[in-house]
Amino acid sequence: MSNLPFGFGLPDPDKRGENEPEGGGQSGAEAFNQLGQMLSQLGQMLSQAGSSSGxxxxxxxxxxxLQKLSGSGGGQIGFxxxxxxxxxxxxxxxxxxxxxxxxxxxxxxxxxTVAWSARDWVQKTLPTWQRLCDPVARQVSGAWVEALPDEAKQAAGPLLQMVGQMGGMAFGSQLGNALAQLASEVxxxxxxxxxxxxxxxxxxxxANIEKxxxxxxxxxxxxxxxxxxxxxxxxxxxxxxxxLRQRLLATVEEFAHGIKVDTSALEQLAGQVDPSNPASIEEAMSSGLLEPKTTPEQQAALGRLETLLALVEGWVDVVVADAVGDRLPGAGALRETLRRRRATGGPAEQTFATLVGLELRPRRMRAASSLxxxxxxxxxxxxxxGLxxxxxxxxxxxxxxxPMEFSERLADQASIEDLDPIAELERTEKAESESGSAQDAEPGTDDDEGGKSGH
Structure with missing residues (x-):
């Protein structure tokens, strides 16, 4: 990861030994002083990390x-x-x-309707990113701790909490860099x-639209x-x-809950971590050794998410095309430009792949638009x-x-003919609200969310 937090980086091998005695050794006092400086630096880093937990x-x-956006130049991008x-x-x-x-x-x-700068986008969308990223990070960071033998956990003691803090910083650094990149393009x-x-x-x-x-x-x-x-x-x-909002976010969470980490890579990971160098923890976490393995349950959740996103994007594509009609001569070109932007890996695909582990494919959007x-x-x-x-x-x-078979089947569904879409939406909204309140009041419902979030 680039731009490590608080200026920590890997040791420079060309500078090692500059202050060592000529014999290449190191006195006990010097070693003690360096250890003290390292611990002091580590403590300062953790104290400056803010009150964020999780x-x-x-x-x-x-x-x-925000720092990356402020230093990126480019006119009003960050302001x-x-x-x-x-x-x-x-x-x-x-x-x-x-x-x-x-x-x-x-x-x-x-x-x-408001005009946002890139900085506004980061600040206003961060609460939702927290909901999306927490399950992924929790699964990944917790997997290796759970895999440790009980004796190792007891021996590690308070160090596990410190390593957890540094892991949270590593994930935070990764998220910050990804959000800055996305905020400059979205x-x-x-x-x-x-x-x-x-x-x-x-x-x-x-500012981004102008670019x-x-x-x-x-x-x-x-x-x-x-x-x-x-x-x-x-x-x-x-x-x-x-x-819709709950279903989309819950399906991402369902995908995250199914993450399984290859614990056989833990020994190799441990060899890459230098406790005296916090930057090594971030490098180890981004090395791919703890890359989650996709399970059948995750594939099913991913399929549901891709389909639902395709239906949303396809509906928006059709409705906007109908709305602007011939009113905007350049609408057709803009429509195709945005489609290519998605197909070649636009902000949506990049962000999900980096932050949530999902590689969204836009191929279904055209099919949904046709439907x-x-x-x-x-x-x-x-x-x-009304659907x-x-x-x-x-x-x-x-x-x-x-799509043709679906349309023909739809013609035979008399129940939808008599449907009052707005009234039905209001009834669904009330039911969803009551269901959410009941789940909040009942402990232990999280385990059932995965089964309820798909369709």
Missing amino acids: PVNYDIAKQIA AATSDSDSAVRDAAHLAELWLDAATILPAGAKA LTSTEVGLPLGPDATSALLP FTEGLEVPNSEVLVFLAAREAAHQRLFTHVPW WKLVGEQHGIDKRD WSHPDLMPSAEDLDD
Whole structure:
């Protein structure tokens, strides 16, 4: 990992021995002094790490991300958006919402539309990243401790806590670097495909959008309205489909809970860690030795997540295309540019691969887009959008392979003909809320979450 926290790095072999006696040895007093300095340095590092507890030190993650953004240059990337950009974003969002009203039965979901800098994005989305990253880091960091023999655990004693702190710092450093990279590229708060920001808040990043627009033969104003429409469409889903936000995040958590670490690599890992050098812990953790092995349960969770994300992105793709229609001459080119951005490994794929261990594939998004377009053309937007009223009505991975068969089957389902989508969404929201309250009140329900989060 680059940019280790607090300036710690590997020892420079060319400088070793500069202060040693000519014979190459080291006096006991000098060795004691160096040990004292090392312990003092380590204590200072841990005390400066902040009050963050848990498997990831989010104080360090935030510090590193903001420091990297502040030092990256590039105009306003790391700094607050201007009043002009705020006004342009609000105007674009207002126009996009008007157009979307005719393209979907789901009402506007955003209560506010704001212009974010990259620094804003880091600060506003960090709580959601904490929910996504904690299960992964907890599984990885806890696996090697659990694998130690009982005698070793007893002998290690308080050192395990210290190593846990340094492990949290290592994960925090990794997260901070990844978030800084993502924050300098992402265009909207929902581009990753997940509801990362505050509820009912649409957010665009004007400085990043300006960089994205360079080289495109499309006016900046068109790009801004097109992206505002995509952001607003996402917010309509995340606000008015109450089960969707929880289902997406819970499926990522389910994937994390299934992580299994190859404990046979522990001996090799132990040989790479130098207790006197905190940086070696981060290097060992990022060496790949503790890389999780994918289990069948994880493959199933990954399949569900990819399908659900594809359905979200495909629906947004179709609805925005219908909304902007011929109003934006460059809409077709922008639509294809964003598709290629995903297909070649855009921010979403990079971030999930780095932070959560998921390599999301955008290949299903085109299939989902074709399915939603077909359903809308054959059954109307009321029936198309009514499918979001309950997870059991949603197309499956198999349906993406044969959209025509799904559409024909849908025509035979009389129960959906009489469905009031908005009323059903309200009933689902109430049921989800009551279910969440019951789970919070009952201990021991975490073990059952995996079985409930898939469809």
